[in-house]
Amino acid sequence: MLKQCEGSHAVAEAVALCRPEVICAYPISPQTHIVEGLGEMVKDETLQDCEFINVESEFAAMSVAIGSSAAGARTYTATASQGLLFMAEAVFNASGLGLPIVMTVANRAIGAPINIWNDHSDSLSMRDCGWLQLFAETNQEALDLHIQAFKLAEEISLPVMVCMDGFILTHAYERVDVPTQAQVDAFLPPYEPRQVLDPAEPVSIGAMVGPEAFMEVRYLAHARQVQALERIPQLAAEFKEIFGRDSGGLIRPYRCEDADTIVIAMGSVLGTLKDTVDEMREAGHKIGVLGIISFRPFPLVAVAAALKYCKRFVVLEKSLAVGIGGIVATNVRMAVTGMGLKGYTVIAGLGGRAITMKSLTAMLDKAGRDELELVTFLDLDWKAVNKQIEREKTHRKTGPVAEALLRDAGIVGARNY
Amino acid sequence: MTMMDKPFAITLDPGSSLANRTGSWRTYKPIYLDRLPPCNATCPAGENIQGWLFHAESGDYEAAWRSLTENNPLPAIMGRVCYHPCEGACNRQHVDSAVGINSIERFLGDEAIKRNWQFVKPATQSGKRVLVVGAGPSGLSAAYHLARLGHTVEIQEAGPFAGGMMRFGIPKYRLPREVIEAEVQRIVNLGVTITLNTKVSNIEASMQAGKFDAAFLAVGAHIGKRAYIPAGTAAKVVDAISVLRSMEGEEKPMLGRRVVVYGGGNTAIDVARSVKRMGAEPIIVYRRTRDKAPAHDFEIEEALQEGVMVKWLSTIKQAEEGEITIEKMALDDKGFPQPTGEFETLAADSVVLALGQDVDLGLLDGVPGLDVKDGTVQVGPNMMTGHAGIFAGGDMVPSERTVTVGVGHGKKAARHIDAWLKGETYAPPPKHEVAAFEKLNTWYYSEAPHVVRPTLDILRRQSTFEEVVGGLDESNALFEARRCLSCGNCFECDNCYGVCPDNAVIKLGPGKRFSFNYDYCKGCGVCVAECPCGAIKMVPEEN
Amino acid sequence: MSFQPVKFYQTGTFTVGNRLLAPEERSVQASGKRFNSINSGHRACQGCGEALGARYAIDAAMEATQGQLICANATGCLEVFSTPYPETSWQIPWIHSLFGNTAAVATGVAAALKIKQKKNPRAQEIRVIAQGGDGGTTDIGFGCLSGMFERNDDVLYICYDNGGYMNTGVQRSSATPPAARTATTMAVGPEPGNVFGQGKFVPAIAMAHEIPYVATATVADLRDLEAKVRRAMEFRGARYIHILVPCPLGWGTYSSETIKMARLAKETGIFPVFEAEHGEIKSALAIRRQLPVEDYLKPQKRYAHLFGKQPNVAVIAKLQALADRNIRKYKLLEGV
Structure with a gap:
């Protein structure tokens, strides 16, 4: 059903269609509208058999989620920015315990200085926390990725973050196609936990593991993410069968086939980039866009394949690894090791700084002439x-x-x- | 094992820590032991008091009585006349007051009489014959134990009744005669023959005549000691034992109104309290002080309550018709009484000498090998006299002269006689260490003050021979029994089982106590510290 | 002769069991079939009060719930000694997440169970316990604890209070008593040991949340402890039991004296044992044989600095005053 609605609301509807059993809510902009929407649905009983818990902090939100997931409930929460940092210890713990929690991160900058606007510093600060991280380009994709995220998380028994740009997506009113309950039910089976707290079959979850087995535990977490690299495209295909549209997957190339320059990015900025590329193509630039949807696991092989025939790549990212430069760029460079490509890192849009087609065009033009600095701060004053x-x-x-x-x-x- | 596809290492199977044998940490280990309760340790009759109280605590009085009579066949008597050193030793006195062991014993004895519980006869007979001389407590005890061991026993008693000093030396108000009859009859029912009015004047001849294989002599000591007191011809001076004996007959002794009793032992008190009941006014004259008097203090106290007068620190210098002269004494540095030269006269219709008793050793004349010293027969540790096969006990051998000691002698002698008859030597099992108060954790015992046995009101007991001290009723006896701390002996309170932080105590089930699971016991010692009764101790671990 | 009720059972209910009591009147711990929720082979120190307290409490809860129990456990001694890979001592469904989030984890478990129950009303109901040491409860886990209380989530939280961070080597927590030596409140300087006027008594804070049930207990009063766990399980909503569990390592006491120390804490009034419902005190366990605080302090090495050649009478008097205040405040001499 087509609806004109706010991105947060679209996500709330998608989450509700996934029949979550426990939702933990703690307010932080720009995520708040999502849990507000869910809270209302639980309270007016349009979302039934679901506990909506107003917790006292993000740390508690993730902790409650850990408990409910371990007890076999499909569990959801959402956060952003400082909230994600405050729950960090529990974020690592949830993945360590292999609990398939789904969490929306409405991407927002991290202070100080305090800033409520969008960039990717929050999710990317948690890049090694063991969660899968899927980045939505549009509100429709945000909606769709949540449905896929539950299935993915529960199949591989790892938690999944669905990252969507704060305000740019969460607060944007757009037309979205909200699927039917029947469609979602057909795609997403009931949660069958890999392990569960049950008096009928008691286990101890969360043992202390010493040097004799810790490496193996960590390797197995890595192996499962690697396994997800295969599963994510399959899920996107299954999703398409039922819902009739392309959503998700590992990467999304746009006009890359004959491109000399490929600009790589995550999230909503891909839309602006595509428009820029379209214009630059018309001006004769052989340029394409590679969207990364799955930041974790990072699709090294897929990225390498997409960049196989280009001459250079530009990673445009809304995050900064202070003291070195890019975060996504570092990951991309790992993917193209030995391919002899020129690579540029462009830090852009931090703290909500607008990324304009004009600046992008100028920057990409420079890149096409290989006159771009290796690390560029777009529109820096x-x-x-x-x-x-x-x-x-x-x-x-x-x-x-x-x-x-x-x-x-x-x-x-x-x-x- | 489980259906769950558990994550590696993070999720573990329940209770799997059993693979970790923490017993290897231990340097000391706890062990269960039975310590000797102080009551048992001090009981002259060798009763397993804690053992029979254990049964009484659960209300199984018959089991308690049967356990008690393993050692002592006369609980109803003992529950009245025993001076209960057990209570003096009882650890509970350090908590509130001693357990009223004596009153529970009496309750059990009375209950046995009321319910006509009988002794179980031995399954087989040895064919050996034992002669017991004297049907006092020692003789009856020996006869009982010998009969239970399968020997044929005959008691020959000089007097007209069984009971000895229990009948002739202890007043009715302390020991009703029906009680003696009942407990003696039960021994007879076991198969012991009692021949009354038969004075053994030559032990060897009597043994030969009756084809006895061994003999146990327990003729007691009932010849009153005389002291030289200058006395006028008209003065009436008699001995205490004959006074007490005459109480048993129809004719009461003629002592007059003012009766002076000379002595400070229990017999003196018995005489004074007896004559008080006949309407006289007894005055006890004793050369030392109350705390030095050999009589038990509670008896002195009861006598004083009943109106018996006492002249402490006094000796009789002269007795005339109607009056005596006494000299005041004073204790010297060493606590001995010394004359002061201060005199006083007292009105006295008669003087009863209660200065101790001697043994009639006539029956031993001419028996070779006997050793008689200070008027008593010497016996070895096995109670045998210098003459093989002739054993002796009770008041006639050197010891404290009480019913309880007599009963103990009887048991001890019976065991040695039994061994001697089989050509063996009886070796008593080694005694456990005493369960001293410090070994207990009395926190765990509920507050429960001593149940005082009802006593006859003063007016009634001044004038009648009714039993002064009443018995406990069933509920009181049960209450009192449950005051027992069970010193040194597990009473299955489950503390060790409960307090072990390592679940290393195995509960074996009712009556079976506990054992340690040394696979997991870390040797912390909490069980030892929290055992109420001191039945666990730590010992160094071997290697 | 004064009347004596015959219902006197030698040790009454002071001992763990008592052969004179009917089996149903005995403690859970007396039963040969008790759950042993925490099994042998755990790696707690010799004489560990926490291991004991945890078994007492969880076994009692297992009894009260007919085995339908899930437990969340904070990081700390109890967690470390019970579940080092590859073995666990727990025989119940158990989860350890973090040091400071146990109350919240338990909230999550309870929420999940609530929905499961709603979806399958005929299934046997499962209850939830959260547990942790004093550090995990009164300090790092306090936010989550207060949140759980405030929402009145259907969780019983049990704090095993041994007065410090023993797992990390005996450091001060907000439950460390004044004057006690810890690795971060050393017995040096002009005011040796932990300072006076700091710390918090979480049972009182729990009461301020007006949750249905709050109680304190010690490992020295098993029957009281079990009764409180049983009572706690009769309520719905947030409940809190704070159990004093002496630590031979941290307190510097003999491993055999763990229960004795708890008993002394209660009998001196240092640790008040009481219960409260909906924010109001309902009962206090009366002191049976009152003792001066010295009797409690002296056997503990953490107070050794008070008993040198010159006993620190001023500090001892201040501690006695704290005990006296407890006695007044909770009516510990008469009991309620």
Whole structure:
């Protein structure tokens, strides 16, 4: 059924169609609308047989999810940014215990300085936490990925994060095709836990494992993610059979067949990139876009195959590995090891900075001429940055950088707040 | 094993830690043991008091009585006249007050009489014959034990009744005669022959005549000791034993109104309390102080309550018709009484000497090998006299002269006689270490003060010979029995089983106690610390 | 002669069992068929109070729920000594997640069970217990604990309080008593040991949440402990039992004296044993043989600095005052 609705609402509907049994909710922007929607559905009983628990923190949210999942309930929660960091210990624990929890991360920057707008720093800070991470390009894909995520998580008994860009997707009203309950039921079987807390068959879950077996446990977690690399495209195919549309998978190439330059990115920025590429193609640039949907597991082989015939790649990412550069880029470079490709890292859109077609076109044009710096910060205000650098050279006590920059930009008055 | 496809290492099968034998950590290990309860340790009759109380605690009085009579055939008597050193030793006195063992024993004895419980006859007979001389407590005890061991026993008693000093030396108000009759009859029912009015004047001749293989002499000590007191011809001076004996007959002794009893032992008290009941006014004259008097303090206390007067620190210097002269004494540095030269006269219609008793050793004249010293027959550790096959016990051998000691002698002698008859030597099993109070954890015992046996009100007991101390009823006896701390002997409270942090105690089931699972016992010692009765101890682990 | 009820059973209910009691009147621990929820072979120190307390409590809960129980366990001694790979001591469904999230994990389990019950009303109902040490409860797990209380989730949380972080080598927790030496409150300087005026008593905080049931207990009063677990399982919603479990390692006591130390804590008034329903005190276990706090302090090496050549009478008096306050506050001499 086609609906014009907010992305968060679309996700809430998708999650509800998956018949979750326990939902843990703790408010943090920009995820809040999703759990609000689910809470209302539970309360008005359109979503039945589901416990909606208002917890006291994200740490508790993930902990409650661990308990309910271990007790055999299909479990969902959502978070973002600081919330994901606050639940970090439990995030690692959930995957360590092999619990198929599904969590939406409405991607948002991490402070300080505190910032509620979109980038991918939160999910990517958890890149090694053992969860699968799927990035949605559109609200429709966000909706679809949640349905696939439950099936994937429960089949391989690992938790899955569905990452969608905060505000850009979560708060955007778009047309989405909301599937029927029958379609979802046909795709997603009831949860059959791999292990469950049950007095009829008692087990101890969460043993202390020493050096004699710890490496093996970690390897097995890795092996299962590798196994998911096979399963994710299959699921996308199965999904298409029932729902009739392409959604999910490992990667999504766009006009890459004869491209000399391929720009790689995750999430909603892919839409802007595709438009940019279309325009640049018309101008004669042999350029394509590679969307990465599955960041974890990282599809090394698929990425290498997609880049096989290009001359260079540009990774445009909404995250920064401070002190080295890109995070996604590092992963891509691993995929193309030995292929002799030129690779550029472009850090863009941090903290919600708009990524415009104009800037992208200029940057990609430079890249096509191999004049791009290896690590580029898109649309960086060099004036402000240089002024602060100068200030720091002369004064030891320069105060907080963020406030100084805002003052320079005239956003905050001269008076100290 | 399980259907679940469990994640490697993170998820484990239940209870699998049994593979980890933590017993290897141990340097000390707990072991169960039976310690000797102080009551048992001090009982002259060798009763397993804690053992029979154990049955009484659960209300199985017959089992309790049967356990008790394994060692002592006279519980109804003993429950009245025993001076119960067991209670003096009882660990419960350090908690609140001693367990009223004596009163429970009496309850069991009375219950046995009421319910006509009888002894079980031995399955086989040895064919040996044993002569017991004297039907006092020692003789009756020996006869009982010998009969249970399968020997043919005949008691020859000089007097007209069985009971000895229990009948002739203990007043009715302390020991009703029906009680003696009943317990003696039960021994007769076991198969013991009692021949009354038969004084053995020559033991060897009597043994030969009756074809006896062994003899146990227990003729007691009932010749009152005399002390020289200058006395006028009209003064009436008699001995205590003859006074007490005459109480048994129809004619009460003629002692007058003011009766001076000379002595500080139990017999003196018995005489004073007896004559009080006949309407006289007894005054006890004793040369030392109350705390030095050999009489049991509770008897002195009861006598004082009944109106018996006592002149402490006094000796009789002279007795005349109607009055005596006494000299005040004073204790010297060593606690001995010394004359002060201070005199006093007391009105006295008669003087009863209660200064101890001597043994009539006539029957031993001419028996070779006997050793008589200080008027008593010497016996070895096996109770045998210097003459093979002739054993002796009770008041006639050197010992404390009490009914209980007599009963103990009888049992001990019976065991040695039995062994001697078989050509063997009886070796008593080694005694366990005593369960001292420090070995107990008395926290676990409920607060429960001693049940005081009802006593006759003063007016009634001053004038009648009714039994002064009443018995416990069933509920009281049960209560009192349950006050037992079961010192040193497991009473299956489950503490060790419960408090072990390693589940290393195995519960074997009712009556079977517990054992340790040394595969897992880490040797922490909590079971030892928390055992209420001190029936576990730690010992070093071998290697 | 004063009346004595015949219902006197030698040791009454002070011992674990008592052959004179009817089997149904005996403790769960007395039964030859008890669950032994935590099995032999665990790696707790000799004389571990926590191992004992956990078996007491969980066995009692297993009895109360006819074996329909799931347990969530915080990181700490209990978790480490019971479930080192490849063996577990637990014979019940059990999960360990983290140090500070046990109450929340239990909430999740309870939520899952609630839905399962709703979907299959004829299935036997399963109840949930969360458990942890004092560090996992009063410190790092406190947020989740309070959240669970506040939502009144159907979880019984049991705290095994041994007064410190024993698993990591005896450091101070907010349940460490004043003056006690720990590795982070050493017995040095002008005020040796843990400071006065800090720390928190979580049972009182639990009561402030007005949850249905709050109780304290010790391993020295088994029947009381079992009764409280049984009572707790009669309620729905959040419940809290705080059990004092002496630690021979952390307290510096003989391994054999674990129960004795708990008994002394209660008998001196240092540790009040009581129960409360919906925020109001309902009963207190009366002190049976009152003792001065010295009797409790002296056997413990963690207080050894108070008993040198010159006993620190001032500090001892302050500790006595704390005990006296408990006695007044919880009416420990008369019992309620």
